Amino acid sequence: MATVATGALLWQRYQDWLYYHSGLGLYVDISRMRFDDALISQLQPKFVKAFADMVALEAGAIANPDEQRMVGHYWLRNPDLAPSAAIKTEITTTIEAIDAFAQKVHSGSIHSPQGGKFTDFITIGIGGSALGPQFVSEALSPDLAPLTIHFIDNSDPAGIDRVLSRIQSKLRTTLVLVISKSGGTPEPRNGMIEVKAAYDAQGLDFAAHAVAVTGVGSHLDGVAKAAGWIARFPMPDWVGGRTSELSSVGLLPAALQGIDIHGMIAGAKEMDIATRIPNIKTNPAALLALAWYASGNGKGEKDMVVLPYKDSLLLFSRYLQQLVMESLGKEDDLDGNKVYQGIAVYGNKGSTDQHAYVQQLREGIANFFLTFVEVLHDREGHSPQIDPGVTSGDYLSGFLQGTRQALYENNRDSIVVTIPSVTPQTVGALIALYERAVGIYASIVNVNAYHQPGVEAGKKAAAVILQLQTDVLKALQATTAPVTLAELATMAGSPDRVEAIYKILRHLHANDRGVVFTGDLAQPGSLLVGWVNK
Numbered sequence: 001m002a003t004v005a006t007g008a009l010l011w012q013r014y015q016d017w018l019y020y021h022s023g024l025g026l027y028v029d030i031s032r033m034r035f036d037d038a039l040i041s042q043l044q045p046k047f048v049k050a051f052a053d054m055v056a057l058e059a060g061a062i063a064n065p066d067e068q069r070m071v072g073h074y075w076l077r078n079p080d081l082a083p084s085a086a087i088k089t090e091i092t093t094t095i096e097a098i099d100a101f102a103q104k105v106h107s108g109s110i111h112s113p114q115g116g117k118f119t120d121f122i123t124i125g126i127g128g129s130a131l132g133p134q135f136v137s138e139a140l141s142p143d144l145a146p147l148t149i150h151f152i153d154n155s156d157p158a159g160i161d162r163v164l165s166r167i168q169s170k171l172r173t174t175l176v177l178v179i180s181k182s183g184g185t186p187e188p189r190n191g192m193i194e195v196k197a198a199y200d201a202q203g204l205d206f207a208a209h210a211v212a213v214t215g216v217g218s219h220l221d222g223v224a225k226a227a228g229w230i231a232r233f234p235m236p237d238w239v240g241g242r243t244s245e246l247s248s249v250g251l252l253p254a255a256l257q258g259i260d261i262h263g264m265i266a267g268a269k270e271m272d273i274a275t276r277i278p279n280i281k282t283n284p285a286a287l288l289a290l291a292w293y294a295s296g297n298g299k300g301e302k303d304m305v306v307l308p309y310k311d312s313l314l315l316f317s318r319y320l321q322q323l324v325m326e327s328l329g330k331e332d333d334l335d336g337n338k339v340y341q342g343i344a345v346y347g348n349k350g351s352t353d354q355h356a357y358v359q360q361l362r363e364g365i366a367n368f369f370l371t372f373v374e375v376l377h378d379r380e381g382h383s384p385q386i387d388p389g390v391t392s393g394d395y396l397s398g399f400l401q402g403t404r405q406a407l408y409e410n411n412r413d414s415i416v417v418t419i420p421s422v423t424p425q426t427v428g429a430l431i432a433l434y435e436r437a438v439g440i441y442a443s444i445v446n447v448n449a450y451h452q453p454g455v456e457a458g459k460k461a462a463a464v465i466l467q468l469q470t471d472v473l474k475a476l477q478a479t480t481a482p483v484t485l486a487e488l489a490t491m492a493g494s495p496d497r498v499e500a501i502y503k504i505l506r507h508l509h510a511n512d513r514g515v516v517f518t519g520d521l522a523q524p525g526s527l528l529v530g531w532v533n534k
Contacts, residue, residue: 019284023270024429025376025420028284032404033369033413035294040280043293043444047286050443051278057439059083063450064240071450072236073243073435077269077428087238094234094248095261101211101231102255105175106146110230112173113208120148120170122163122195123253125179126187128241128322129213132431133253135319136245136264139312139427145257147175152191160194171202175256179213179249181235183220186462213248240450242323243435246428263424270425271432285436291415292343292441295369299341299445300328302413305361306347308373309400312422316373317347320434327438327449334446341447347371351399358403362410370407370414372400373430377421468494469504476505482518482528505529 005013010031019028057063060083063071075082075091082088104110108117123133130153137149150163167174176195180188199206212224212232224232233248244250246268251261275285296302304324306317329342348356350372361368378393386392404414417433419426442449475491476483483491485505489498502524509515514534519527 017281017287019282019287021271021274021284021429024267024426026271026284026426026429026433027416027418028287028433029416029418030287030291032408033291033294033415035290039294040290043290044280046444047280047290047440048278050286050289050440053443054276054436054439063448065448066451066453066456067237069450070238071240071243072238073240073246074272076239076246077265077272077432087236090234090236095251095265097231097233098248098252098255098261101233101252105256106258113205114172116173118147118175119173120150120167121175121177121253121256122150122152122167123177123179124152124188124191124195125177125249126153126185127326128244129179129188129249131242131315131319131322132245132250135315136250136254136259136427137257138315139422140254140259140424141257142259147256147258149253149257150174152195153187155187155190157194160191164195164198171199172204174209175230176206176210177213177253178210178220178224179235180220181215181218181237181241183214183218183223186459211252213252240452242326245431260424264428264431267423267425267428268432269428271429272436275433275436285433285440288415288433288437289441289444291369291413292437293444295413296343299339300343301367303344303346303368305368305370306345306373307350307353307370308347308375309350309396310373310375310422311349313373313375314349316430317345320347321345323434324438326452326455328442328445328447329454330447331454332447334448339445339447341445350403351396354399354403361412362407366412368412370404370412372404372414372416374400374416374418375420375422376418465500465504468492468497468500469508472501472504473508476515476529476531479531482516482530484528485524488529502527 014029014031017029017031020026057071058074058081060070060072062068070083072082072087075087079088079091082091101110105118111117123130125133130151134151134153141149150167152160152163164171178188178192183189196206199209207227207229210224210227210229212220212229214220214224214232214235215237216234221232233252235244235248239247241249246265254264255261275283277283280286280290292304306320308314308316324343324345331338331340333339333341361370378391383391383393386395404416407414417430419430438449471492471494472488475488479491485498485502486495489495489501492501494501505515509517512534514532516530516532517527518530521527
């Protein structure tokens with residue numbers, strides 16, 4: 001293991017590797033990551049290629065070969081970079097439409113059919129269509145937002161019920177945003193159907209409360225148009241879910257909450273400029289990619305633990321989980337070799353985790369590197385003294401510095417990303433910083449950051465299970481007497497799927513859906529299964 005350097009050497013290394021962006025007040029410190037000049041020399045050709053790859057990406061290269069799509073989230077904050085006039089117009093007109101819609105909702109010119117302003121809105125989405133808006137809402141939504149946001153981001157019936165029960169009588173003054181590029185993704189489709197049923201139950205016209213964020217000409221777009229929904233906003237096909245926060249996916253929910261979306265866009269644009277610089281030491285995203293590579297030997301051998309020392313950034317690690325893991329978690333590299341790449345991401349917040357898993361981080365298995373996110377500004381207004389000359393914010397700063405030092409003394413690596421305060425500009429900059437870091441790192445390790453074949457495989461497997469459920473129920477309903485699971489599997493034409501069939505039936509039985517078990521539940525193979533009409 002590497003030895004701990006002296007204070008003087010660490011101070012010099014800190015100065016050598018500290019990055020500062022004067023316009024954003026943002027620092028990136030990778031000085032406590034153990035890498036040397038030899039590694040930088042070794043990686044220099046890979047970084048040259050990575051910088052070129054990012055230029056090609058922004059110029060409109062096909063980056064998602066599975067769907068033959070460009071990847072253009074960088075154009076969202078600088079439409080002048082768009083490869084065509086049509087795309088530039090699409091970006092600018094969408095932002096104008098979002099501004100106008102939010103203003104009309106806030107003023108009441110777009111209002112509840114029952115009268116009065118809208119007070120709440122439900123955002124229905126999954127993955128990037130939920131994680132980005134959730135992170136930004138937690139970070140930036142004002143205490144007295146013009147509309148209160150609620151999220152449905154799963155197909156969990158109890159979770160949906162919980163959201164709807166919180167709204168209750170306010171459903172009549174609640175907007176519904178359905179966010180789905182195709183309209184066919186099961187989770188948002190299911191959420192939409194469930195929420196529509198709740199409106200129907202109260203005798204309310206769902207269409208008069210509904211807004212679609214979707215691909216132009218998609219199934220959802222057609223449904224919204226035919227039913228006369230309030231509005232439809234385009235979701236570009238050249239923006240992937242995990243990089244969609246600064247598209248209509250994230251900007252519309254933010255604008256409805258009164259968040260400065262133009263500040264977010266401006267912060268991201270400024271960070272994009274900084275992360276285009278083709279030099280490792282003066283490019284903050286390249287510094288992050290270098291640190292990630294050094295820690296995990298370019299193979300993701302260590303996890304990324306993210307600890308923001310600010311309550312409002314609680315969901316940053318969850319947002320980064322999808323951005324990093326879906327982008328980098330790949331079985332094959334670009335040459336078709338089996339590489340099993342990826343970096344696992346987890347985290348919560350400081351200093352909470354000093355009373356949770358920092359014990360293991362310091363003294364347990366050293367299978368991670370840590371990213372501290374530091375916020376310099378404590379609060380608006382005066383801070384009382386907790387001890388003579390010491391405030392709560394001083395304690396928080398001390399906890400961060402102390403934890404960083406304690407980890408380093410036990411040969412644990414860490415990065416510190418520092419922002420002056422949590423604002424639309426700095427949140428936009430953080431989003432852009434990590435988007436570019438992921439792109440650069442992916443190029444260095446030779447994987448495609450912009451497709452997700454594993455996610456598609458899971459969707460297809462789920463569809464197979466649901467078709468199997470249909471086949472099994474048809475066979476079960478045709479029986480005249482209880483049968484064994486093996487017999488039912490044969491009747492359904494799937495004799496090798498007994499375990500899956502058992503789990504389907506167990507779920508239906510637990511929900512009183514007509515399936516009846518007879519026998520010992522601890523011995524599934526001995527059970528008889530029958531059907532009772534409901």
